[in-house]
Amino acid sequence: MGLALLAVIWLITFVSTYFFIAKTWWLPVGMSAAAHGIDRQFNVTFIAMGVVFVLAQCGLGYFAWKYRDQGSKTKVEYSHGNIKMEVLWTALTAVLFIGLNLMGSPIWAAERFEPAKADAIPVEVTGMQFAWYFRYPGADGKFGKTDPTLIDPSSGNESALGLDTTDSSSKDDVVTGTMYLPVNREVDLTLRAVDVIHSFFVPSMRFKQDAVPGLAIHMHFTPIETGDYEIACAELCGLGHYKMHGMLKVVSQADFDKWIAAREADKQ
Amino acid sequence: MATTHQVHAHAAPEGFIRKYVFSLDHKVIGIQYYFLALAAVFVGMFLSLLMRIHLIWPQAVLPFFGEIKPETYLSLLTMHGTIMVFFVLTTAPQGGFGNYFLPIQIGAPDMAFPVLNMLSFWTTLVAFVVMLAAFFATGGAPLHGWTGYAPLSALQNSGPGEQLGADLWITSIAIFCLASLMGALNFITTTLDLRAKGMTLMRMPLTVWAWFITAILGLLAFGVLLSAGILLLLDRNLGTSFYVPLVVVNGQVMGHKGGSPLLWQHLFWFFGHPEVYIAILPGMGVASQLLSTFSRKPIFGYKAMVYAIMAIGFLGFMVWGHHMFMSGMSPFSAFSFSLMTMAIGVPSAIKTFNWLGTMYKGRIRFQAPMLYAIGFVSLFVSGGLSGPFLAQPVLDIPLHDTYFVVGHFHLIMGVAAIFGMFAGTAYWFPKMFGRMMNESLSRIHFWVTLVGTYAIFMPMHYLGLAGHPRRYSQLTELAYLKPLIPLQTFMTYAAFITIGIQLVFVFNLFWSMFKGPKASDNPWESTTLEWSTATPPPHDNFGGITPVVNHGPYEYSVPGAPRDFIMQTDPAGVTASH
Numbered sequence: 001m002g003l004a005l006l007a008v009i010w011l012i013t014f015v016s017t018y019f020f021i022a023k024t025w026w027l028p029v030g031m032s033a034a035a036h037g038i039d040r041q042f043n044v045t046f047i048a049m050g051v052v053f054v055l056a057q058c059g060l061g062y063f064a065w066k067y068r069d070q071g072s073k074t075k076v077e078y079s080h081g082n083i084k085m086e087v088l089w090t091a092l093t094a095v096l097f098i099g100l101n102l103m104g105s106p107i108w109a110a111e112r113f114e115p116a117k118a119d120a121i122p123v124e125v126t127g128m129q130f131a132w133y134f135r136y137p138g139a140d141g142k143f144g145k146t147d148p149t150l151i152d153p154s155s156g157n158e159s160a161l162g163l164d165t166t167d168s169s170s171k172d173d174v175v176t177g178t179m180y181l182p183v184n185r186e187v188d189l190t191l192r193a194v195d196v197i198h199s200f201f202v203p204s205m206r207f208k209q210d211a212v213p214g215l216a217i218h219m220h221f222t223p224i225e226t227g228d229y230e231i232a233c234a235e236l237c238g239l240g241h242y243k244m245h246g247m248l249k250v251v252s253q254a255d256f257d258k259w260i261a262a263r264e265a266d267k268q
Numbered sequence: 269m270a271t272t273h274q275v276h277a278h279a280a281p282e283g284f285i286r287k288y289v290f291s292l293d294h295k296v297i298g299i300q301y302y303f304l305a306l307a308a309v310f311v312g313m314f315l316s317l318l319m320r321i322h323l324i325w326p327q328a329v330l331p332f333f334g335e336i337k338p339e340t341y342l343s344l345l346t347m348h349g350t351i352m353v354f355f356v357l358t359t360a361p362q363g364g365f366g367n368y369f370l371p372i373q374i375g376a377p378d379m380a381f382p383v384l385n386m387l388s389f390w391t392t393l394v395a396f397v398v399m400l401a402a403f404f405a406t407g408g409a410p411l412h413g414w415t416g417y418a419p420l421s422a423l424q425n426s427g428p429g430e431q432l433g434a435d436l437w438i439t440s441i442a443i444f445c446l447a448s449l450m451g452a453l454n455f456i457t458t459t460l461d462l463r464a465k466g467m468t469l470m471r472m473p474l475t476v477w478a479w480f481i482t483a484i485l486g487l488l489a490f491g492v493l494l495s496a497g498i499l500l501l502l503d504r505n506l507g508t509s510f511y512v513p514l515v516v517v518n519g520q521v522m523g524h525k526g527g528s529p530l531l532w533q534h535l536f537w538f539f540g541h542p543e544v545y546i547a548i549l550p551g552m553g554v555a556s557q558l559l560s561t562f563s564r565k566p567i568f569g570y571k572a573m574v575y576a577i578m579a580i581g582f583l584g585f586m587v588w589g590h591h592m593f594m595s596g597m598s599p600f601s602a603f604s605f606s607l608m609t610m611a612i613g614v615p616s617a618i619k620t621f622n623w624l625g626t627m628y629k630g631r632i633r634f635q636a637p638m639l640y641a642i643g644f645v646s647l648f649v650s651g652g653l654s655g656p657f658l659a660q661p662v663l664d665i666p667l668h669d670t671y672f673v674v675g676h677f678h679l680i681m682g683v684a685a686i687f688g689m690f691a692g693t694a695y696w697f698p699k700m701f702g703r704m705m706n707e708s709l710s711r712i713h714f715w716v717t718l719v720g721t722y723a724i725f726m727p728m729h730y731l732g733l734a735g736h737p738r739r740y741s742q743l744t745e746l747a748y749l750k751p752l753i754p755l756q757t758f759m760t761y762a763a764f765i766t767i768g769i770q771l772v773f774v775f776n777l778f779w780s781m782f783k784g785p786k787a788s789d790n791p792w793e794s795t796t797l798e799w800s801t802a803t804p805p806p807h808d809n810f811g812g813i814t815p816v817v818n819h820g821p822y823e824y825s826v827p828g829a830p831r832d833f834i835m836q837t838d839p840a841g842v843t844a845s846h
Contacts, residue, residue, distance in 0.1 A: 001634035008719065009646055016650075016726045025730035025755065027666055028748065042663055049653045056620060056649045063627040064642060067563070068634065076825035076832070077629035081569035085625070086618070093617040097610040097656060105603060108662040112599035129426075129517070151516045162516070191596075195517045196420040197529055199594060199669060203735030203748070208665050212529050212596045213419055214513025230748055234594075234669040234737045236413045238420060238427040239339035242740040 002068030009061035013054055020050065031229065031250070032205040033186075033222035037107040039206075045100055052096075116188035116220035123179070124190045126161055127198030127211040128153060130240030132231060133160055136174040136260060143190075144170020151194060161194075174263045179248045182256035183226045191217040199235035202248055210235055223250040280807035290390075292382035293807060297389050298368030299700065304393060305360035306774075308351050309686075311400070313767055315348040320760040324753075326742055339428045341741035342411030346429075347402070349414025350437065353543065354444050355396050357685050361550030362486070363392065363451060365692045366479040368700065370455060372798040373476050375464025375815040377808045380457040384450050391447035399440035405432035413739060415540070418511030418532040419524075422503040425517055435504060438497050445494035448486050455483035464797070466817030470574070471836065473796045473821040474567065477574050478553025481581040482546050488585065489542040496535035503527070533595055537588035545584045547681045548648075549577060551688020552619060555644045558691055559623050560822040561794050562638035563630030564832055567822045568622040576615035576622075583612040593661040594668045602661040609659035616652055620645065631825070636710035637792070640691035643718045644684055650722075651680025654729060669739075672732020675725045683721040690714070690773070697780065698787030702804045705784060709776040713769055720766030727755050793833050796821055800837045 019025065030039055067074070124135040124143055131153075137143045144167045151162035157175035164170055181187050191200055193211040201208045207221050223229075233244035251259065281287050288296060321328060322336040322344075329335050336344070367385065371378055379385045402409040410429040412421040420426045421434060459480040463472075472480075499510040503524070511532045512524035560567040567573060589597060589605030623645050632638065654676040657663050667673065690713075697705050731752055743749045743756060790799040797817070801810050815837050823834040 001639075002632065004715075005634075005639075005642060008715070012646075012719065012722050012726075016722070019730055025734045025752065027733055028735060038662055038665060041660065042657070042666070045657055045660065045663060049656055053649065053653050056624070056653075057646060059624055060627075060642065060645055060649070063624060064632060064634075067627055067630045067632050069564075069631045074631040075629075076564050076631045078566070078825050078827055079568070079629075080566050081572065081622070081625065085621075086569050086572050089621045090614060090618055093614045094611075097613045098607070100656060101607055101610040101660060104660040104662045105606075108599070108602065108660075111662070111665075112602075148514055148516045148521050151521075152519050154519070195515050196423075196426055197417055201669075201735075201737065203666065206665055208594050208668060210595050213515045214527070214529065215596050217596045230746055232735070232737050232746055236342070236411075236417070236420065236739045239337075239342060239411060239741075241342070242338060242742045243745045245746050 002065035006061040006065040009057055009064070013057040013061075017050065017054060020046070028204045030204065030206050031223055031225045031227065032207065033224055034107070034111055035206040037110070041104045041107055044103065048096060048100065112219075115218065117186050120186035120188035120220060121182065122188045122190070123181070124192065125179075125200055125211065127191075127193040127200065127233065127237070127244075128160065129195050129238050130233070130244035131160075131177065132179070132200070132233075132244070132246040133157060134176050134179045135161060136176075136263075137169075138172025138174060138264065140169055140172055142169040144168075144173045148194070172264060172267075174260060174267070176263065177246065179231065179246060180256055180259050181223055181248065181250050182253040183223055183250050185253065186220050186222045189219045189221075191219060196237050197235050198233050198237045198244065201232045201234035202229055203232070204229040205248070208234055223248075226250045226252060290386060292378070292386050294367050294371050294379045294382065294385055295700075295805065297385050298364050298366070300389050301359055301363035301367055301392070302365070304389075304396060305356050305364055308355035308359065308396060312348050312352040312356060313770065315344045315351070317763060317767055319344045319348065320763045322741065323743060324757050324760045338741040339411050340408065342413070342427075342739065343409040343429050343433075345739060346411055346413050346437070347399070347409050350441070351399065352682070353414060353547070354441065355392075355399070357547035357681060358448065358543070359392060360689050361554075361685065361692070362455075362479060362482055362546065363389070365554070365689075365696065366455060366482070366550060369696065369798055370476055370479050371458060371462065372801065372805060372809050373473050373796050374459065374462060374467050375797050375810070375817060376458060376462035377810070379454050380462055381454050385454050388447045388450035388454065391443060391450065395440045395443035395447060398436055398443060402433040402436040402440070405436055407431045408433055410434035410437045415536060416500070416532070418500065418503070418527075418529050419515055422500060422511045422532075423515070423517060423522060424504060425520070435501065438500050438504075442494055442497040442501070445490040445497065448490045449494070452483040452486035452490070455479055456487065459483075464815045464817055470571070471817055471820050473553075474556040474570070474573055474577075475550070475553035477577050478549045481577050482549045485542045485546050485549075485581055485584060489539040489546070492535055493539035496532065496539070500532065530592070530595060530597060533592055534588070537591045538585070540591065541588040542581075542584045544677070544681045545580055547685045548688075549580065551644060551685045552577070552648075554688045554692045554695070555623060555641045555648075556619075556626075557796070558637050558641035558695055559626045559645070560824065561792055562633045562635065562641070563627050564633070564824045565626055565630040566820075566824055568625030568628070569618075570820070570822065572618055573622055576618045579615040580612060583608055583615070587612060590659055593664040599661075606659055606661055610656060613652070613656055613659070620649055620652070635694075635792070636705065636707055636714065637691050637695035639711065639714045640687050640694055643714065644687040644691060646718070647679055647684035647687055647721065650726075651676060651678075651684055655680070666735065667732055669737055670732035671728040671736045671738055674738050675728030675732060678725045678728070679721075683725065690717075693777070695792065696798075697777075698791050699798055699803055699805070701781050701784075702787055703780055703784030704787050704791065705780040706776050709772055713773045713776065716769040717766060720762055720769065723762035724759050724766060727759050731755060793831075795819070795823055795833050795835050797836055800835050
């Protein structure tokens, strides 16, 4: 029985670890400026936890076999513990865990403590059962007023957000269902939700943030490669949660300018 | 009316109703809790099976159910989570085993408040019935998940199941909170006041320490959830705005304003994180007890184990914000929540090292209880080590609300805790029912369940890495999820096998209850007090004798002792020292 435990526990350990090391299923390639730091912290944590995982499981299996009851052959060591060992592994674990925490903190601080740079492109993201809307402020750089009583999801993008067309700064606001961003330029996001909590999740950008009714949450990230990236909703928001997705198209600055000009022209 | 003292001292009550239904005997109440949890775990497991079927064959038409719609899938996951967390993970380890064995292990004739004890069981049962009623409400059971985030949970029109079903859901939880508060008071008082002569705190078995600290966590946590639940009911039905700001649902402006959706999350997780430890601490206690008993060795570092339980309990109240790194909560607070969460890994690691230290140079007997206990340690390690990923806010960016989280908590608070219950069942069954369980059936059940749970839950980590969000009822909408479907299919097949083998466990349980070989008073050659009395124990636990405790709980293989174990009640002179 001890041998069977050793075999099964080791097998489970090696098979599980194999798929992590082979990266059969892994994080999508990071396409934002922050991805490198996040992935490095992930890898450090992964190696540390992986080593502990393999050692602990293999030790468990080995002890089960090694110290199995073999009748009079086995001698039990009568011991209530070992203070030195206790202190040693408590200290080691504390250093490991707290160390990992401190290593990751600067990355978090860079992402979440600093506001977006002055030249970042402002985009408002609004979550609604079950779609994402993206609003660009237009040439005046100002988002126009919205009014909850004007919200009508059935009649077009601007009405879905309840845009108050009598407000002068809302005239040039562009609202779309697909997010366009210029490459290598920071985006200054404002996240909102009109009904329930949604979560704006772009795996390739290593970006996730809840959009909460009643809050305007400011966030930023910088895409570094052009391409199409899927946007998901990561917070359960109702029966259509699974189909609340969108597309982020990262394009060159020139293509972005062309696109936004065409949208402005459509509005006239 | 009889006073508490008289109830203890007098002979067992006559008549079926007083003896088995409205019983004041903690042993009967413990068994009642156990069977309630057993019924609940089968409901919960069945729901998960339906979910796994729906994910792989979304168009499948099932007998009696028809086709599972996306909203039905969400109802299933809500009810699965709620039933498992409250009526299984909280009910069986604490209400079941704790009720039965805490008084006996400390040498008490019963709980401190037998009437309160009976009341807390029956209140729990009412809560369970109200929970099940949600399935039959108009619109069905709620779809807001077991965490019930507002405003989704606070509005009547946010989705199907959010009308009467959601009211029944939160009402059931509130009733459950009341029951748990009563239970917690009883456990704490009993542990502090009813210990036998010589049963000092530092001679208590680690199971008792675990139940005691769990009760304290329950006392502090369930009160908060109860209040939060009442506020949610008010928001839902009386138009208050605790959790709901001005929102527009389907183009309709709702009448709320100024509430905070994050307030619900703070209150819920202030309960919710300690709840994780409420589920797992009793399992840790059982694992400690069994690893020592079946390794024939004293527990490694008894004091460190006690302090680790206390540290886990204490720190458990300071980490709730790690569920909220992506919620819009101040990013600065993430620093302290993250640090505290990493810190809680330290006592958890101490426990693991000490379990391995207990086996080291022991003489291990591989009877079924020990197999489950070793399974517990393996699952605890696997589930625990994904914790330090999720505890770092920066890694929560890719991992939060993905299957990685689902894999993490299922391994640690789900199946590890359930292995603790399997271990407890195999170990205490002879004492509770007077017969032995079938060893071969237990072994078959152990091996298939161990491999099966890894096969279900380890792939969830891979899905999470690939960015698979949780709570998706269909896997074909997002293009990047499609390549992951084969893995999902594998998990569904693994779930079929693992759930199927649980029938062997249940068969073994009931068959052995009537047909198993008669158990002796101490079949495992254990040391704690429940093994020093008759099997099954008499109504007052020790047959009119007041036990006196002379030894620590885990005196195995003491040099010079006549046997390889010294029971806690053995005369003081059995060993030279200690």
